[in-house]
Amino acid sequence: MQRFKNILYVVVSGSASDAALERAISLAKLNQARLTVVEVIDKIPSNIKLPDGVPSSEEFQAKRVAKHQERLEEQVVSINKRIKIQTKVLVGISFLAIIHDILRNGHDLVIKEAESGGLLDRVFGSNDMHLLRKCPCPVWLVKPESPKVYRRILAAVDVDDYFPSKELNTRHLLNLQILEMASSLALSESTALHVVHTWEAVEEGVMRHAFVDLPEEKIAAHIEEEKQKNRHNLNILMNETVNKLGQNAFEYIKPQIHLLKGYPRKNIPEFAREIKADLIVMGTVARTGISGFFMGNTAETILNRLDCSVLAIKPPGFETPVVLEG
Numbered sequence: 093m094q095r096f097k098n099i100l101y102v103v104v105s106g107s108a109s110d111a112a113l114e115r116a117i118s119l120a121k122l123n124q125a126r127l128t129v130v131e132v133i134d135k136i137p138s139n140i141k142l143p144d145g146v147p148s149s150e151e152f153q154a155k156r157v158a159k160h161q162e163r164l165e166e167q168v169v170s171i172n173k174r175i176k177i178q179t180k181v182l183v184g185i186s187f188l189a190i191i192h193d194i195l196r197n198g199h200d201l202v203i204k205e206a207e208s209g210g211l212l213d214r215v216f217g218s219n220d221m222h223l224l225r226k227c228p229c230p231v232w233l234v235k236p237e238s239p240k241v242y243r244r245i246l247a248a249v250d251v252d253d254y255f256p257s258k259e260l261n262t263r264h265l266l267n268l269q270i271l272e273m274a275s276s277l278a279l280s281e282s283t284a285l286h287v288v289h290t291w292e293a294v295e296e297g298v299m300r301h302a303f304v305d306l307p308e309e310k311i312a313a314h315i316e317e318e319k320q321k322n323r324h325n326l327n328i329l330m331n332e333t334v335n336k337l338g339q340n341a342f343e344y345i346k347p348q349i350h351l352l353k354g355y356p357r358k359n360i361p362e363f364a365r366e367i368k369a370d371l372i373v374m375g376t377v378a379r380t381g382i383s384g385f386f387m388g389n390t391a392e393t394i395l396n397r398l399d400c401s402v403l404a405i406k407p408p409g410f411e412t413p414v415v416l417e418g
Contacts, residue, residue: 099120099123099203100197101203102202112204112234113129127177129167130180131180134184135153206235241283243368246288277371278347291318326349371401374391376405
């Protein structure tokens, strides 16, 4: 299934791993897609004091760009024998320069090595989190130790129906995108696909309150009813995915379906570790129609607790808050 046509790979300075680059190359070959390799360098302030004999800050910046461009082209010489790529040096704040290039050139996927964050950024670096929140296209963050061939892919979906109808439709379309993308990758790599949905019995806490005298049988019946409702919603989603993929492809993948009771921010990272997932495919925008609300707290918490690579997808209609100057 050809999904990506214009892939952007971002070089992480000082990295010794080639896992992310190999992933970008293989995906570009598989999809017959255009591949652009970029490096982002800081902009030199115009008012910086330079040593005697050093040209102006603009000339110095141009020389730096030329030097980095030369190194970048040397890095991809061997790659060009396998697939033709374009190289480019961007200047500015990393995540902004990347998003600006996406807006200018219509890239439909960003791949980069996941940066290790500090205590505040937890698993991912601050640039990664900015991309996850604001990038208009899917973002694939590859862990440096990621295997060349994935063994297990986890697709995390959300079929809860406690939302307004407009948001339910957006979430449904996002779920379909997640499953279509995860299934496509599982097919291309002949790897195991797991699909997980975490559910809660919303009224269970109230029903168990000390002032509510309900027999345990009624509480258990409510929990079972919620479980079956979520199972039904998940089955509807899976059946729609079968119709999109085709029965033969679906039977070849044989996805394993998991319905977990509890909180997604806790259960999904734990389950990913339990099955030793190499990649999790998930959505990052939890609410729609709210200005400035780019990534839900639940999604952000899950991302910060994962130990594997992540392919993060935005729902249809998502617009980045980043704009092109001029």
